[in-house]
Amino acid sequence: MLVRDCMTKHPLMIEPTMPVLEAQGYMGEHDVRHLPVTADGKRLLGLVTRQTLLIQPARLSSLNVWEITRYLSNLRAGDVMVKNVITIHPDATVEEAARLMTRKRIGCLPVLDEGIVVGIITELDLMAQMLQLLGAQFVGLRVTVEIPDRLGEFAKLTRAIAERGWGFIGVATYPAPRAQDRWQVVFKVRNVERGALLAALEQIEDQRVLDVREL
Numbered sequence: 001m002l003v004r005d006c007m008t009k010h011p012l013m014i015e016p017t018m019p020v021l022e023a024q025g026y027m028g029e030h031d032v033r034h035l036p037v038t039a040d041g042k043r044l045l046g047l048v049t050r051q052t053l054l055i056q057p058a059r060l061s062s063l064n065v066w067e068i069t070r071y072l073s074n075l076r077a078g079d080v081m082v083k084n085v086i087t088i089h090p091d092a093t094v095e096e097a098a099r100l101m102t103r104k105r106i107g108c109l110p111v112l113d114e115g116i117v118v119g120i121i122t123e124l125d126l127m128a129q130m131l132q133l134l135g136a137q138f139v140g141l142r143v144t145v146e147i148p149d150r151l152g153e154f155a156k157l158t159r160a161i162a163e164r165g166w167g168f169i170g171v172a173t174y175p176a177p178r179a180q181d182r183w184q185v186v187f188k189v190r191n192v193e194r195g196a197l198l199a200a201l202e203q204i205e206d207q208r209v210l211d212v213r214e215l
Contacts, residue, residue: 003097004090006129007111007119013038016045016078023077024053034108034120037081042117044110046081053080087112090119094129097121135170135188136215141197144211145185146176157185157207160200166192184210 013036014023023035027050037046088097088109097109101123111119131137147153154173161168169188176182189197194212201209 001094001129002090003088003092003094003109003111003121004119006094006125007090007121008125009119011036011110011117011120013042013117014048014077015039016076016081018077019073020053020075020077020080021073023048027053034122035077036085036110036117036120037077038117043115044085044087044112044117046078046083047085047108047110048077048081049107052082085110088121089113094126098126101126133170133172134186135168138169138188138190139215140169140188140190141192141194142186142188142211142213142215143197143201143209145187145201146179146182146208146210147185148206149175149181149183153183153207154185156204157201160204161187161189164196164200166197188215 011034012026012030012032014026016037016039018026027033027035033050035048036044037048039045086100086104086106086109088100088111090111090113100109101107108120108122110117111121134142145157147157158168166189169190171185171187173183173185176184194214198209198212201207
């Protein structure tokens with residue numbers, strides 16, 4: 001899956017001259033947390049987030065109430081925006097976006113194509129894709145199976161499902177947290193009786209069912 005498949009297309013954008021108070025209201029009105037700041041045909045200048053809109057108390061400590069009001073009314077998006085913005089291309093993978101956001105500890109990535117903002121991908125977009133991968137939008141049996149870390153083990157599991165005419169509606173794999181030579185597979189199936197599923201899985205040698213629940 002690529003960034004272009006799960007990004008928010010045509011995101012809300014603002015100009016650097018927009019007053020900060022107006023940008024704050026804009027965020028609340030449209031329920032967004034990130035606003036790319038653009039000019040000259042959607043070319044990215046910076047990024048305003050809810051965090052950047054938080055004024056440091058030290059800046060206001062020496063001002064009276066009238067000066068604070070004037071200071072805030074004169075503040076523009078260009079004054080508070082993040083300028084060195086980390087971005088990503090629409091043809092990058094979702095994994096690359098997740099790695100970037102995790103490593104840099106950021107909540108979004110503006111998506112640029114030839115310098116033009118074409119979208120934005122956020123941590124919420126990534127969570128939504130994880131739910132899709134695990135089949136969370138469907139009711140069914142969610143199963144966690146631990147398998148050995150060797151060739152053919154995942155194929156044995158998928159074959160056991162396919163031979164009975166069942167099908168996956170979501171699947172993910174990851175290294176077992178407490179065993180270096182094992183992997184865990186989480187998958188979801190629909191219209192399968194719990195007992196029949198467990199009976200099929202228990203026949204697979206050296207694989208272990210860790211959890212089964214209906215979701």
